[in-house]
Amino acid sequence: MTKQKVAMLTAGGLAPCLSSAVGGLIERYSDVAPDIELVAYRSGYQGLLLADRIDITRDMRAKAHLLHRYGGSPIGNSRVKLTNAADCVKRGLVREGENPLRVAAERLAKDGVTILHTIGGDDTNTTAADLAAYLGANGYNLTVVGLPKTVDNDVVPIRQSLGAWTAAEVGAGFFDNVSNEQSAAPKTLVVHEVMGRHCGWLTAATARAYMQKTAANEYVEGFMMNADLKSIDGLYLPELAFDLEAEAARLRTVMEKRGFVTLFVSEGACLDAIVAEREAAGETIKRDAFGHVKIDTINVGNWFSKQFAALLGAERAMVQKSGYYARSAPANGDDLRLIQGMVDLAVESALNKVSGVTGHDEAQGGKLRTIEFPRIKGGKHFDTGTKWFGEVMDAIGQKWKPAG
Numbered sequence: 001m002t003k004q005k006v007a008m009l010t011a012g013g014l015a016p017c018l019s020s021a022v023g024g025l026i027e028r029y030s031d032v033a034p035d036i037e038l039v040a041y042r043s044g045y046q047g048l049l050l051a052d053r054i055d056i057t058r059d060m061r062a063k064a065h066l067l068h069r070y071g072g073s074p075i076g077n078s079r080v081k082l083t084n085a086a087d088c089v090k091r092g093l094v095r096e097g098e099n100p101l102r103v104a105a106e107r108l109a110k111d112g113v114t115i116l117h118t119i120g121g122d123d124t125n126t127t128a129a130d131l132a133a134y135l136g137a138n139g140y141n142l143t144v145v146g147l148p149k150t151v152d153n154d155v156v157p158i159r160q161s162l163g164a165w166t167a168a169e170v171g172a173g174f175f176d177n178v179s180n181e182q183s184a185a186p187k188t189l190v191v192h193e194v195m196g197r198h199c200g201w202l203t204a205a206t207a208r209a210y211m212q213k214t215a216a217n218e219y220v221e222g223f224m225m226n227a228d229l230k231s232i233d234g235l236y237l238p239e240l241a242f243d244l245e246a247e248a249a250r251l252r253t254v255m256e257k258r259g260f261v262t263l264f265v266s267e268g269a270c271l272d273a274i275v276a277e278r279e280a281a282g283e284t285i286k287r288d289a290f291g292h293v294k295i296d297t298i299n300v301g302n303w304f305s306k307q308f309a310a311l312l313g314a315e316r317a318m319v320q321k322s323g324y325y326a327r328s329a330p331a332n333g334d335d336l337r338l339i340q341g342m343v344d345l346a347v348e349s350a351l352n353k354v355s356g357v358t359g360h361d362e363a364q365g366g367k368l369r370t371i372e373f374p375r376i377k378g379g380k381h382f383d384t385g386t387k388w389f390g391e392v393m394d395a396i397g398q399k400w401k402p403a404g
Contacts, residue, residue, distance in 0.1 A: 005037045008117040010073040011044030011124040015149040015163030016329045021119045023067030024343035030061045043076035048104045049093040071328040101134045115143045115350040121150040122378030129373035145346045146357040154199035156377040158359035170329040171322040172209035178320045182260035189314035193301030195323040196266040200237025201382040203266040233261045238268040241403040248311035255312045265304050
């Protein structure tokens with residue numbers, strides 16, 4: 001019988017679940033299979049290609065519970081696509097002519113790894129699926145079980161990805177302070193840019209959490225610190241269509257009445273139109289190894305700020321981004337419970353040689369199961385028909401319709 005050995009890696013962007021998921025996996029294996037050796041590849045697939053690993057010692061196992069207190073990843077992240085050989089060569093991860101999948105597979109075989117846990121989004125887990133398929137086709141038996149993390153909450157067909165609830169809560173706390181900037185100068189426009197490339201869930205959920213957080217505030221009547229100062233005046237997502245002139249007219253009325261305007265904007269709102277506009281002007285748009293537009297180079301919040309500031313007659317305009325602050329937080333109570341359930345299933349599936357990604361399967365009534373790799377996809381759109389979203393938009397007073 002082959003001796004079992006477990007490896008884990010985290011990849012892609014950060015989310016408030018990585019440290020806890022790593023800690024949870026270590027704790028669970030220590031409980032149910034304490035003799036199994038555990039290792040982690042440093043900085044995701046990069047560490048796998050470079051044979052850079054962390055051996056998880058007995059002392060590290062004993063103290064793994066401490067990882068639940070922290071954000072970030074205790075084993076490091078990177079964005080590496082094993083099927084993009086040219087990018088791997090360019091970054092010095094493999095030599096010219098080498099197949100990164102083969103290099104990664106041979107490393108896993110040499111290290112004696114029989115179970116690989118990948119903690120990441122759709123790119124991380126579909127890359128894991130490519131790796132498992134390559135290994136299987138070449139006679140090496142590896143069980144790969146992924147856990148879905150992304151603050152965007154956009155993995156098909158998973159109902160709730162790890163870390164997203166926390167990111168919304170922390171983003172709301174971030175903006176609770178930023179909103180006070182409305183009192184710094186007359187006619188101020190504040191744009192809160194929230195992460196979400198194709199999916200507006202996080203922006204909508206952050207707005208909802210912010211409203212819930214500030215709803216119970218008590219104010220001294222007569223001063224400027226009041227419910228108006230803590231309001232949201234506009235919410236813009238990739239899934240929503242809007243008329244710029246009509247919205248500007250509505251918001252101009254708000255500016256004239258209150259002296260300030262607050263907007264929540266998804267970093268993916270109007271992204272395609274902005275990219276097309278820049279490319280038409282001759283600009284080369286940077287993309288990552290997966291072909292995604294490097295969204296931090298687009299600065300959607302700045303585009304919204306410039307468009308609306310001029311139309312509203314704002315004397316001061318500022319863009320504040322909660323993304324890195326929110327995604328680097330430790331998991332909150334809701335996410336810790338979600339992580340625990342997915343970790344327990346991931347370990348059970350791995351020991352039973354069932355590969356896939358753990359999650360609540362929307363195609364099977366939200367049942368928690370290990371979902372088959374071919375069904376995992378990114379870019380799931382936020383369902384704007386969700387009841388709570390309609391309530392948020394009604395509270396804002398903004399008319400909207402789905403894009404497309």
